[in-house]
Amino acid sequence: MYIDKHNITGMVYFGGNFSEIPAQYFQSLPCPVIFVNTVLPNCLDTGTYSSVQVNHYETAWKQMEYLIEKGHKDICMLISSRIDTSIYQVRWQAYEDVLKKHSLEHCLSHVVESDYRCHRAHRNLTGYLTDHPEITAICSSADIMAPGALRAIHDIGKAPGRDIALISFDGIESMSYCVPSIATFEQPQPEMVNYIYDLLLGLMENKRQHQHITFHARFMENESCTGTAGQA
Incomplete structure (x- = not known):
């Protein structure tokens, strides 16, 4: 096993979907893992x-709302892909639930994968927006795709933020330097990194118990949603 071979005494694992992984695999982890x-199973012994x-779900809900x-x-x-099973699927589920709440199910067909x-x-957005001039807003599930969306709006002859609003998720620093700057929900990365570092050291030194914590994303309004529908 890789962990044993390289004498790893602690590990931080980012992303992925382990919701279908049997519980015994988590119970037999050879070192502290954060x-x-x-995406994790709901019925695990969380002390392992x-x-x-x-x-993610609550923040994506706020995006659409x-x-x-x-x-x-x-x-x-x-979105990334309809078959994405990572936390981005959780965000997509929130979008779907909000649209259904507001009887906007027709928007569920307005999906562009990237x-x-x-x-x-x-x-892909350039083509889709050209074919669907009724679109007045774009909800991006990740900042990494948002500059492409901004350029697509511009390239079809519309003004980003005024004619078509754009909101995103993650809070990558470069979003504030786009023109217009992109509205996004920022993951509190410095706080998360500090917490993970302190927790991992504590676990490796047997000074702390396993913890489960959820951080809350912060809204950065910026300029890409300054208009309202029908303003143009």
């Missing part, structure tokens, strides 16, 4: 590992 933003998460509160009724969702690649987001 799962970060990982630690987890640090962001409130924000657009709807601004009057948008034709919203396109920019495989987390900016150039694909640009290419």
Whole structure:
């Protein structure tokens, strides 16, 4: 086993989906493990590992609600893939639930996939927005795709933030330097890193018990949602 071979005494694992992994695999972990933003089973003995998460579902819910509160009724969702089973699937589920709550099920067909690649987001959205001029807002499940969306709006002759709103998730620093700057929910990375570091050292030294904590994302309003639906 890799952990034994390399004498690893602690591990931080990012992402992934282990919801279908049998419980015995978690019970036999050979060293302290902290799962970060990982989809985990609901019925595990949580004393055998630690987890640090962001409130993905609640934050994604706020993303979509924000657009709807601004009057948008034709919203396109920019996602990685329909078969993505990571925490981005959790975000997608929140989008779907909010749209159903507001009887906007027709938006569920407004989905553009990009495989987390900016150039694909640009290419696929350019075509989709051209074919669907009724779209007034884009909800991106990750910041890494958002600049491609911004450029797509520009390239079809519309003004980002005024004609088509754009909201995203993650809080990557570069979002504040786009024109217009992109509205996003920021993961509190410094706080998360410090917590993970302290917890892992404590676990490795047998000074702490396993913990499970959820951090809350912060909204950075910026400029890409300044308009309201129908303003243009």
